[in-house]
Each structure stands twice: as C-alpha cells, then as structure tokens.
Amino acid sequence: MKKIFVSSVQKEFERERAAIKRMIESDPILKPHFKAFVFEIDAPASDKTTQQVYLKEIEKCSIYLVLIGNKYGYCDEDGVSPTEQEFDRAKELGLTTLVMVRGRDDSKREEKESRFLKKVSDGRVRIRYQDLESEQAAADLLDEVRNSLRDIMLDDGILSETPFEDQVAPDVSMDDISEDRIKWFVDAAVRNRKANYQAGMSVEDVLRTLHLINRKTSMPTKAAILLFGKDVPYFFQSSQIKCATYAGTKKEKPNVDVRLIEGDLFRLADQAISYINEHLDDGAGERTNGAVADEVREIPNPVVAEAVNNAIAHRNYASPGSIQVEVYRDRVEIINPGRLHSALTIQDLYKKHESYPPNARIAHAFYQVKYIEALGTGITDMLRRCKEHGLRKPLMEEISGKFKIVLWRMGKVVSPSAEKYMQLASYIKASKAMSVEAYAEALGLKVKVARTMIDKMRIAGLVRREGARRNGRWMLCKEIDLSDCQRLCTGEKRLKV
Numbered sequence: 001m002k003k004i005f006v007s008s009v010q011k012e013f014e015r016e017r018a019a020i021k022r023m024i025e026s027d028p029i030l031k032p033h034f035k036a037f038v039f040e041i042d043a044p045a046s047d048k049t050t051q052q053v054y055l056k057e058i059e060k061c062s063i064y065l066v067l068i069g070n071k072y073g074y075c076d077e078d079g080v081s082p083t084e085q086e087f088d089r090a091k092e093l094g095l096t097t098l099v100m101v102r103g104r105d106d107s108k109r110e111e112k113e114s115r116f117l118k119k120v121s122d123g124r125v126r127i128r129y130q131d132l133e134s135e136q137a138a139a140d141l142l143d144e145v146r147n148s149l150r151d152i153m154l155d156d157g158i159l160s161e162t163p164f165e166d167q168v169a170p171d172v173s174m175d176d177i178s179e180d181r182i183k184w185f186v187d188a189a190v191r192n193r194k195a196n197y198q199a200g201m202s203v204e205d206v207l208r209t210l211h212l213i214n215r216k217t218s219m220p221t222k223a224a225i226l227l228f229g230k231d232v233p234y235f236f237q238s239s240q241i242k243c244a245t246y247a248g249t250k251k252e253k254p255n256v257d258v259r260l261i262e263g264d265l266f267r268l269a270d271q272a273i274s275y276i277n278e279h280l281d282d283g284a285g286e287r288t289n290g291a292v293a294d295e296v297r298e299i300p301n302p303v304v305a306e307a308v309n310n311a312i313a314h315r316n317y318a319s320p321g322s323i324q325v326e327v328y329r330d331r332v333e334i335i336n337p338g339r340l341h342s343a344l345t346i347q348d349l350y351k352k353h354e355s356y357p358p359n360a361r362i363a364h365a366f367y368q369v370k371y372i373e374a375l376g377t378g379i380t381d382m383l384r385r386c387k388e389h390g391l392r393k394p395l396m397e398e399i400s401g402k403f404k405i406v407l408w409r410m411g412k413v414v415s416p417s418a419e420k421y422m423q424l425a426s427y428i429k430a431s432k433a434m435s436v437e438a439y440a441e442a443l444g445l446k447v448k449v450a451r452t453m454i455d456k457m458r459i460a461g462l463v464r465r466e467g468a469r470r471n472g473r474w475m476l477c478k479e480i481d482l483s484d485c486q487r488l489c490t491g492e493k494r495l496k497v
Contacts, residue, residue: 002152004036005058005095007086008067014040016067016141023142030149033158037061054082055089063152064090065145066120068101072112084116098148100141101128105475107466129400140400143319143337147401150318164318165223165359168214169235174204176235177220181228181264182206185369192370211361223361226265226317233262238320238337241272241312245279245327249481265312265362269371272308272325277301279327280409298410299332300389306382307394307405309371311336313363314403321402330483332407340398349379349396392419395426420445421485424453425476428463433473456488 004024006017021036037060043053058064066087073081090097099120106114127148129140182203189195197206207213212224220228225235232239245256257279261271280298311323316338326333340346341356357363366372373381379396386394386407395406420443427434427442434442440450454474457463462484466475 001032002034002063003061004034004063004065004149005061005086005090006036006038006065006067007083007090009069009071009073009081009083010040012069012071012073013067016138017041019138019142020065020145023146024149027146029153030146033153034063034149036065051076051082051085054086058086058089058095059093061090062095063098064095065098065100067141068099068113068117068120069103070109070113072110072116075112081112081116084119087116087120096152098145099127100144102137102141104128107475143321143401163359165221165226165361166214167222168217168219169222169225172219172225172235174220176225176230177203177207177228178230178264179203181266185228185266185365188370189368193368195368210365212365221361222317223359223365227362227365229264232264236317238322239265239268239317241268241323241325243272243275243325243327247329249328249330249483251326265366266369266371268323269305269309269312269366272312272323273301273305276304276308276325276327276332280332299391299407300385303382303385303389303391303394303407304332306372306378307332307334307407309366310378311403311405313366313372314338314358316358316401319401330409330481332409333404334407335402335404337401338403339401340403346396346398350383350393352377352380417489418485421453421457421488422480424450424457425462425480425485428474429476433471453488460484460488462488 006020008017010017017038018041021038021041024030024034024036037057039054039057043050043057046053048056064087066083073083075081076085087097097120101117101121106117109117127144129137129144186195186197186201186206190197197209201209204213204218207220207224207228210224212221212227213219214221222235226232226239229235239262241261243257243259243261245258246252247254247256259275261268261275263271276299277297308325311334315323315336319337321337323337324333324335326335338358340349341358343356344353363372372378383393386392389410391410392408394408395404397404423443424439427439436451436454437447439445439454440447443450445453454463458465462477462480463474464477466472
C-alpha cells in the first residue's frame with residue numbers, strides 16, 4: 001500500500017485535506033492501494049516538535065500531494081513555510097509529486113506563494129482546477145486527485161489497461177441483457193444503416209457482432225450493460241442525466257423544472273433530447289406545405305441530438321460524475337465528465353478533424369442506429385446547421401475534467417455588438433497577456449473600437465487591469481454572460497468592423 005502525504009496551508013485547505021482522505025478511504029478502487037496522511041487528523045501524540053513529526057512522516061510516504069492556493073502560510077524564523085519544508089524533504093527523498101493548483105488567476109496569490117508555485121511546478125505536471133464555486137471546486141479537486149492516483153495505478157500495472165467499456169462488471173450474466181432492447185436495436189440498425197444482421201440472431205450473437213462479449217468469460221462487457229442492460233443503474237449509478245431549467249441566464253433558484261433521467265444509453269439520449277425540446281420555444285415559419293405554416297424550432301433537433309448523443313457516447317464512464325443538461329433563457333448547456341483526447345484541441349473541433357472516441361464500442365453502436373453520424377463529422381455538421389439556421393456558433397470548452405457545449409437559442413435577440421463583447425470576454429478569460437492591438441486583430445475591429453469596448457467593460461466593473469501598463473494584463477472581475485453584454489450595448493450603434 002502506498003502512503004500519500006497531503007500537504008498545504010492547513011487553514012486554507014482544511015476541508016479539502018479531510019475530503020481527500022475520506023475519498024481515498026471510501027473509493028473501492030483506491031482504498032486497497034493508497035492511504036492518506038493528513039497531519040491534523042493522523043499525527044501521533046508525541047513530545048517531538050511539529051516540524052520533526054511531519055518531516056518524519058514524509059519519510060514513510062511514497063507520494064507527495066501538494067495543494068496550492070493563494071496563501072503561503074506561517075513562516076519559521078528563516079521565512080520558510082511548513083509546506084515548502086515538506087516539499088523540499090519530499091524532493092530529497094525522490095517521492096512522486098502531485099501538484100494541484102486552485103484557480104487560474106495567479107495575481108490573487110501572495111508573492112511567496114507564487115514563487116513556491118513556480119518551484120513545485122518546475123519539471124512537473126501541475127493540474128489546475130476551478131475556484132468559481134467552493135462546492136464545485138472541492139468536487140473538481142477530488143476528481144483530479146482520483147484520476148491522478150488511477151494513472152499511478154496504471155503505470156504500476158495495478159489497474160488493468162483494458163478500456164472501461166471492454167471490462168466485465170462483477171456478477172453480470174446474459175440474463176442482465178434486455179432481449180427487447182436488442183431487437184429494437186437490430187431493427188433500427190437495419191432500417192437506418194442497412195446493417196448486416198440476420199433474422200433470428202440470438203442476443204449473444206448480436207453482442208458478439210458488436211464486440212460486446214468478453215472472449216475469456218463469454219460474459220457481456222460493461223458497454224453491453226450500458227447499451228442494453230435491463231437495470232443499468234444497478235451496475236452504473238452515474239449513468240444518468242441530470243436536467244434542470246432556469247428562468248433567467250444564471251444558475252439561480254427556483255428551478256423551473258428538474259428531472260433525473262435513467263436507463264440504457266439510448267433511452268438517456270431520447271429522453272434528454274425530449275426534455276430540451278420541451279423547454280424551447282417553437283415558432284411558425286414560411287408556408288411551404290400549403291396553408292399550414294412549417295414548425296420552426298429555436299434550435300434544430302439534429303443540433304440538439306448531436307450535442308446530447310456526443311456527450312453520452314464520449315463521456316468518461318469511469319468517472320462518478322453524471323451528464324448535466326441545463327436550459328437557460330438564452331442557451332442550453334450540455335456538460336459531460338471527460339477530457340478531449342490529447343491529440344485534439346478545442347480549436348480543432350471547429351474544423352474538420354480526426355475522431356478519437358474514448359468509447360469506440362459505444363460510439364459504433366450509436367452510429368449503427370444513426371444517433372451519431374460518421375465519426376469526426378458530427379460536430380462539423382452541427383456547426384453547419386447552426387449557421388444555416390442563423391444561430392450563433394456553439395461554444396465548446398473544457399473545464400476541470402469536464403467537456404461543455406453551449407447551444408444558443410434563436411428566439412433571444414442578440415445584437416452584433418453584444419456578440420463582440422462576448423468574444424472579447426472569452427479572449428480575456430483565456431489569454432495570459434494580450435495587448436489591445438492583439439484583441440482588436442483577433443476580433444476584426446479597429447484598435448480604437450477595441451479600446452472603447454474594454455473601457456466600457458472596466459467602467460461597468462466587468463474587467464480590471466492587473467500589473468504595469470507594459471507588462472500587465474486585463475482580467476475578468478466576474479463570469480460575464482450575454483445579459484451583461486446586452487446592457488453594454490444599450491443605446492449603442494453597431495460596432496464598425
């Protein structure tokens with residue numbers, strides 16, 4: 001068993017340190033292999049000094065986990081904090097070091113903490129997690145720690161390298177597969193893709209054709225249960241979609257409608273798409289079919305379906321998190337656990353790109369019934385449909401181990417100027433340091449116009465300047481939404497580009 005020394009400024013991370021210990025001790029995969037040492041919980045009664053105790057405990061550990069925040073903490077007579085002393089000792093011992101950094105705004109950190117961050121990050125991978133909401137930040141931290149420890153287990157050969165979807169769940173059998181759902185799938189695959197399934201094929205033959213049978217045990221894999229299981233929540237509690245609708249543009253109570261969707265993956269897709277469409281406004285279009293006007297949806301159904309089905313097919317099923325669907329007055333957000341493949345960037349998604357499905361078996365099954373299009377083309381088609389429908393380009397981003405796509409609603413009027421303010425806010429959020437001239441070039445604006453926009457945002461309390469004029473940067477004071485940008489445009493003529 002590997003012992004983990006959890007290090008940080010105690011007061012700033014007291015709750016997080018205890019939460020990490022509880023998570024490791026309760027996670028069925030981690031607890032047989034790891035034990036966390038948290039000083040204020042595990043330190044033995046002793047007549048030794050505090051420093052002697054924690055430095056001695058580090059010698060018993062093989063992993064050093066350090067949490068970096070804004071505070072440097074208490075210093076000894078030499079001006080060095082216990083956390084830095086612990087790091088120095090861990091480095092001397094050659095321990096595996098995991099660096100977890102809260103937040104992306106380094107300007108909030110004390111000067112000594114910034115120097116310490118640079119020191120611990122030298123030559124090491126550091127993981128940043130958000131700090132917008134304390135509850136969500138704690139959840140993100142635990143998810144990142146869990147993923148990092150599982151990576152160590154893979155490196156050590158403790159965990160099987162078999163992909164999650166090809167593994168077999170404990171106590172599973174063919175009786176756990178729904179014959180009715182297999183029949184529905186075969187009929188849909190033959191009808192939609194002319195798939196080569198013979199009449200009268202058995203459940204086992206269909207699963208074998210889809211590579212959803214374990215060769216050694218002849219039992220259905222985890223992907224088979226997720227796709228065709230009679231009782232999916234029994235085996236995978238996180239295979240669900242949490243839906244919520246809000247009256248405004250922010251996540252504020254009361255919720256208009258909250259719903260939990262459970263079942264096999266195809267049912268999740270059908271019901272989530274229906275939920276979203278229930279909460280969108282329909283309109284009347286041109287009369288192309290006689291006297292009856294065509295139905296016009298705010299967001300075309302193929303766009304909604306592509307976003308939902310991609311979230312289901314490509315999520316990280318090893319994560320305890322669930323897919324979330326959130327409907328706001330101006331947009332729909334679909335969030336799933338999982339990261340982009342290392343070969344892809346967010347920018348790649350906006351153009352023709354290769355596909356690297358994390359769940360190839362599940363993606364193939366979704367393709368056969370036309371829930372998703374040919375691998376690598378679905379998002380491209382979605383972007384094209386949004387443009388043809390007059391919608392804003394969907395926003396895609398990766399945040400703390402989750403992938404989010406934002407679909408903008410058609411019925412909410414957005415001025416071109418507000419669009420530019422939203423784009424500018426995104427650039428300010430993502431960039432470390434850009435000049436006004438660089439912002440202007442990125443937005444296709446004149447420098448004078450970009451400078452005026454930033455000044456209006458500053459006066460409105462949306463952005464602030466950090467650092468000197470030559471070497472400083474613009475920072476967001478808060479998360480900016482579309483309503484903020486609309487207010488900036490009140491009484492303003494369209495920006496001249």
